[in-house]
Amino acid sequence: xxxxxxxxxxxxxxxxxxxxxxxxxxxxxxxxxxxxxxxxxxxxxxxxxxxxxxxxxxxxxxxxxxxxxxxxxxxxxxxxxxxxxxxxx
Numbered sequence: 001x002x003x004x005x006x007x008x009x010x011x012x013x014x015x016x017x018x019x020x021x022x023x024x025x026x027x028x029x030x031x032x033x034x035x036x037x038x039x040x041x042x043x044x045x046x047x048x049x050x051x052x053x054x055x056x057x058x059x060x061x062x063x064x065x066x067x068x069x070x071x072x073x074x075x076x077x078x079x080x081x082x083x084x085x086x087x088x089x
Contacts, residue, residue, distance in 0.1 A: 007044065008051055017044070030069075
């Protein structure tokens with residue numbers, strides 16, 4: 001059976017979908033989709049500390065994503081920070 005591959009917005013690495021964090025753009029807001037089931041266009045970021053940190057650091061646009069990390073809602077930002085923290089621990 002084929003394994004779904006997705007590309008990280010930051011480092012452009014292709015990896016299995018389950019090893020990435022999925023972000024969904026709804027209107028002008030970006031949400032972290034932990035369950036990979038939310039409707040809408042999905043964007044993916046590696047679970048590597050460098051990628052998550054670079055994405056969360058500023059207003060830079062990555063790939064086809066029309067907004068930057070500033071569009072993340074507060075809960076999603078906290079969740080991504082906790083994912084990043086778990087990786088470094």
